[in-house]
Amino acid sequence: xxxxTFWVGNAKQAASYYCNKLGFEPLAYQGLETGSRDVxxxxxxxxxxxxxxSSALNPGNKAMGEHLVKHGDGVKDIAFTVEDCDYxxxxxxxxxxxxxxxxxxxxxxxxxxxxxxLQTYGDTTHTFxxxxxxxxxxxxxxxxxxxxxxxxxxxxxxxLNFIDHVVGNQPDDEMVPVVEWYQRNLxxxxxxxxxxxxxxxxxxxxxxxxxxxxxxxxxxxxNEPAMGKRKSQIQEYVEYYGGPGVQHIAxxxxxxxxxxxxxxxxxxxxxxxxxxxxxxxxxxxxxxxxxxEKTCPLLTFLKNASxxxxxxxxxxxxxxxxxxxxxxxxxxxxxxxxxxxVFITLICVTVIxxxxxxxxxxxxxxxxxxxx
Amino acid sequence: xxxxTFWVGNAKQAASYYCNKLGFEPLAYQGLETGSRDVxxxxxxxxxxxxxxSSALNPGNKAMGEHLVKHGDGVKDIAFTVEDCDYxxxxxxxxxxxxxxxxxxxxxxxxxxxxxxLQTYGDTTHTFxxxxxxxxxxxxxxxxxxxxxxxxxxxxxxxLNFIDHVVGNQPDDEMVPVVEWYQRNLxxxxxxxxxxxxxxxxxxxxxxxxxxxxxxxxxxxxNEPAMGKRKSQIQEYVEYYGGPGVQHIAxxxxxxxxxxxxxxxxxxxxxxxxxxxxxxxxxxxxxxxxxxEKTCPLLTFLKNASxxxxxxxxxxxxxxxxxxxxxxxxxxxxxxxxxxxVFITLICVTVIxxxxxxxxxxxxxxxxxxxx
Numbered sequence: 001x002x003x004x005t006f007w008v009g010n011a012k013q014a015a016s017y018y019c020n021k022l023g024f025e026p027l028a029y030q031g032l033e034t035g036s037r038d039v040x041x042x043x044x045x046x047x048x049x050x051x052x053x054s055s056a057l058n059p060g061n062k063a064m065g066e067h068l069v070k071h072g073d074g075v076k077d078i079a080f081t082v083e084d085c086d087y088x089x090x091x092x093x094x095x096x097x098x099x100x101x102x103x104x105x106x107x108x109x110x111x112x113x114x115x116x117x118l119q120t121y122g123d124t125t126h127t128f129x130x131x132x133x134x135x136x137x138x139x140x141x142x143x144x145x146x147x148x149x150x151x152x153x154x155x156x157x158x159x160l161n162f163i164d165h166v167v168g169n170q171p172d173d174e175m176v177p178v179v180e181w182y183q184r185n186l187x188x189x190x191x192x193x194x195x196x197x198x199x200x201x202x203x204x205x206x207x208x209x210x211x212x213x214x215x216x217x218x219x220x221x222x223n224e225p226a227m228g229k230r231k232s233q234i235q236e237y238v239e240y241y242g243g244p245g246v247q248h249i250a251x252x253x254x255x256x257x258x259x260x261x262x263x264x265x266x267x268x269x270x271x272x273x274x275x276x277x278x279x280x281x282x283x284x285x286x287x288x289x290x291x292x293e294k295t296c297p298l299l300t301f302l303k304n305a306s307x308x309x310x311x312x313x314x315x316x317x318x319x320x321x322x323x324x325x326x327x328x329x330x331x332x333x334x335x336x337x338x339x340x341x342v343f344i345t346l347i348c349v350t351v352i353x354x355x356x357x358x359x360x361x362x363x364x365x366x367x368x369x370x371x372x
Numbered sequence: 373x374x375x376x377t378f379w380v381g382n383a384k385q386a387a388s389y390y391c392n393k394l395g396f397e398p399l400a401y402q403g404l405e406t407g408s409r410d411v412x413x414x415x416x417x418x419x420x421x422x423x424x425x426s427s428a429l430n431p432g433n434k435a436m437g438e439h440l441v442k443h444g445d446g447v448k449d450i451a452f453t454v455e456d457c458d459y460x461x462x463x464x465x466x467x468x469x470x471x472x473x474x475x476x477x478x479x480x481x482x483x484x485x486x487x488x489x490l491q492t493y494g495d496t497t498h499t500f501x502x503x504x505x506x507x508x509x510x511x512x513x514x515x516x517x518x519x520x521x522x523x524x525x526x527x528x529x530x531x532l533n534f535i536d537h538v539v540g541n542q543p544d545d546e547m548v549p550v551v552e553w554y555q556r557n558l559x560x561x562x563x564x565x566x567x568x569x570x571x572x573x574x575x576x577x578x579x580x581x582x583x584x585x586x587x588x589x590x591x592x593x594x595n596e597p598a599m600g601k602r603k604s605q606i607q608e609y610v611e612y613y614g615g616p617g618v619q620h621i622a623x624x625x626x627x628x629x630x631x632x633x634x635x636x637x638x639x640x641x642x643x644x645x646x647x648x649x650x651x652x653x654x655x656x657x658x659x660x661x662x663x664x665e666k667t668c669p670l671l672t673f674l675k676n677a678s679x680x681x682x683x684x685x686x687x688x689x690x691x692x693x694x695x696x697x698x699x700x701x702x703x704x705x706x707x708x709x710x711x712x713x714v715f716i717t718l719i720c721v722t723v724i725x726x727x728x729x730x731x732x733x734x735x736x737x738x739x740x741x742x743x744x
Contacts, residue, residue: 009381009427010445017385020392020523055381059442059614069437072427073382151392155523242431 001163001218002129003043003050003138004249005077007067011055014073015042018051019149023158026145028138032057033146039064042145043138047161049251050138067123075246077117077125078166080218085114085130088186092118097185100125110136118185121168121178121222122244126186161252165210165219169237169247175207175224178244182211182220191219206234223247373535373590374501375415375422375510376621377449379439383427386445387414390423391521395530398517400510404429405518411436414517415510419533421623422510439495447618449489449497450538452590457486457502460558464490469557472497482508490557493540493550493594494616498558533624537582537591541609541619547579547596550616554583554592563591578606595619 008014018024024044031040038061041054054076056064067076082088086103093099101117111134118126129139137144170178182188191212205226212219225232237247380386390396396416403412410433413426426448428436439448454460458475465471473489483506490498501511509516542550554560563584577598584591597604609619 009440010386013385013389013445014382016389016393021388055444056441058612059444061441065437065441068381068440069428069433070431072431073385151527240430 001049001166002079002081002127002131003052004075004079004163004166004246005041005052005054005127006073007064007071007076008053008055008073009068011040011042011053014053015044016149018044018053019152020155022046023155023160024049024051025152026148028142029145030142034141034143036141041142043142046158047252049160049163070242071123071245072241074241075124075166075249077127078120078246079127079129080213082128082130083132085116085128088128089116089118091187092185095184097181103128106140108136108140110134110140113139120181121170121174122241124168124245159253161254164250164252165221166249167221167223167247168244169234169241170222170224170244171238172225172235174244175209175222178222179209179211182222186213188213188218188220191216206232373538374451374453374499374503375424376447376535376538376618377413377424377426377451377499378445379436379443379448380425380427380445381440383412383414383425386425387416388521390416390425391524392527394418395527395532396421396423397524398520400514401517402514406513406515408513413514415514418530419624421532421535442614443495443617444613446613447496447538447621449499450492450618451499451501452585454500454502455504457488457500460500461488461490463559464557467556469553475500478512480508480512482506482512485511492553493542493546494613496540496617531625536622536624537593538621539593539595539619540616541606541613542594542596542616543610544597544607546616547581547594550594551581551583554594558585560585560590560592563588578604 006014015024015026019026024046026042027045027050028043029041030036030043036057038057039054040057041052043050043052045051054064067074089099089103098119099116100119101115103114103116106113106115111131113134114128114130116128118128120126131139134140136142168178179190183190188211191210205228206223207226208221208223210219210221223234225234225238234247238244378386387396387398391398396418398414399417399422400415401413402408402415408429410429411426412429413424415422415424417423426436439446461471461475470491471488472491473487475486475488478485478487483503485506486500486502488500490500492498503511506512508514540550551562555562560583563582577600578595579598580593580595582591582593595606597607597610606619610616
């Protein structure tokens with residue numbers, strides 16, 4: 001992943017929120033002061049994660065306005081770093097992909113970047129970024145941030161390293177065509193998949209196929225709803241978002257407990273607003289030992305944390321608005337995803353250990369814990 | 373003033389921004405969790421100042437969506453506390469005002485509130501709020517905030533007391549009809565006025581008439597552009613906002629220096645994002661003494677502060693985006709407004725002492741200081 005672009009109502013406030021609440025730092029800025037007359041963009045960074053928040057500068061911006069009215073704040077573009085932009089666009093075009101912007105070059109004194117934009121699911125796009133040798137802060141046209149919030153120095157690090165995966169939610173029966181789009185046009189392969197037999201709670205169910213690039217550095221789970229007693233969370237997303245879109249962004253952390261508690265300190269929400277993936281490599285030994293004792297410390301943590309989380313999620317974290325559609329779904333879910341996945345919804349918590357399946361449900365505060 | 377309602381893209385982030393950066397505290401909440409299916413509202417409070425940030429919950433909300441696309445985040449409604457809602461609506465109707473919502477009652481276990489909504493300039497509205505005896509947090513339908521940012525306890529007070537005035541910018545030649553609207557429909561009177569001979573800089577000029585209610589607790593300066601060497605700041609506002617609208621909200625503080633430095637600490641913007649009015653009563657004596665010495669400490673402060681402010685404003689604070697149209701103008705202006713008004717624009721600083729006119733211009737860092 002190169003970076004993600006959010007189209008939002010208020011780029012400055014959104015960037016400020018991610019900096020103050022999730023430990024990001026201002027990276028670069030583009031706006032009236034830098035000669036950008038139509039769009040203002042604030043780029044923020046943490047570890048290798050770069051988010052860009054963009055808003056229209058003038059009344060009546062059609063593209064950004066319609067996106068905002070339909071989706072609320074949302075992820076507009078997922079940019080991939082590529083080695084040969086022109087070649088990839090050529091190949092994608094041959095296979096039938098819609099090219100929204102043919103390859104073009106941005107240039108400033110720090111070098112040149114070659115870009116192109118492709119249409120993917122819903123109103124979401126992918127940008128190819130070929131930045132070989134570019135030495136600037138972010139992209140040509142971006143300048144250093146105009147100011148830095150002095151409060152940020154006083155806040156602890158967010159402990160987030162890189163984007164692990166970006167999930168795209170689809171309406172019913174549209175998962176497979178989208179997966180095929182990635183296989184055909186970007187030469188992604190199927191990395192992992194689950195159907196509704198594996199991934200369900202008493203009330204909500206979904207199907208998911210994870211597609212990944214050759215190196216498996218880019219992972220894109222594609223979800224669709226499945227039948228359950230109540231409406232699938234995926235369907236709920238699609239209705240609130242007004243169509244397919246990015247459901248959540250999972251970010252890697254080397255210390256999930258600290259990261260979660262930091263997010264809690266900062267945000268005081270039961271659930272970190274963005275999903276966290278722990279790099280467990282260092283902890284493998286400890287984990288193995290504990291497994292023999294039949295209590296994975298992780299699960300104990302998750303169990304304790306999740307009970308509180310779900311309690312609060314029932315009270316507090318119901319998707320609160322289209323105001324933050326991107327956060328909305330993450331507010332109802334925490335994905336813990338190395339070999340363990342945790343889905344927290346309003347009605348349940350499910351922990352799935354991939355090699356051993358642990359279903360962990362909380363319904364009205366009552367915990368059911370099953371290992372099989 | 374009872375409260376002001378902002379229609380914004382992301383009510384949660386906006387409320388968080390005002391709390392973290394300007395010293396507000398969460399007051400009340402209305403959203404999915406409280407049974408409000410279409411709109412989420414976060415109310416925040418400081419002193420007697422109450423702001424409500426509202427966003428649409430569902431895709432395609434026409435009224436809020438169009439407002440957002442046209443204006444960006446902006447002040448939608450200025451609510452007045454009134455003693456007899458029905459009587460005032462009746463009188464306003466007789467005089468030709470457009471009543472958007474006839475008087476209606478909201479009720480919960482804490483009591484009843486009678487409300488009505490009138491159209492004023494542009495897309496802006498006025499709500500009459502007759503809350504005699506209502507004991508709830510804010511208004512019926514609002515619940516206690518769902519969560520409180522733990523960071524807020526660690527931040528200093530914003531030192532803001534109450535809304536001093538709310539300025540409405542009009543296109544050329546529309547000031548007088550708007551002033552007459554207030555005189556005719558709300559029985560406001562002219563409190564103060566300046567024309568472009570008094571209120572101008574080398575480049576920018578404006579005309580302003582302040583209307584006020586009988587008790588002069590509500591003051592509403594109505595501005596229109598006047599001819600100058602460059603485009604009037606009022607015209608600039610009207611073009612960016614897509615029509616008439618609230619330009620700034622001036623808030624009273626009992627300690628402007630602390631308040632400004634707090635805002636600086638919090639926001640690190642050269643200029644407090646919202647305008648401040650100092651209650652000078654306690655400082656009158658000191659001020660008089662200093663005047664004899666021909667250096668008002670206030671002006672010295674303002675001079676020092678303003679030089680920095682303008683320096684930065686030239687570099688940093690050019691109205692950065694429609695993202696925060698409400699903040700935009702305040703970023704280019706600080707109004708110090710007891711007997712002193714300071715207008716900071718991109719090109720100049722003007723300090724006007726009403727009884728003695730002090731024109732204080734900064735152009736490219738060079739300060740001109742004239743008293744006459």
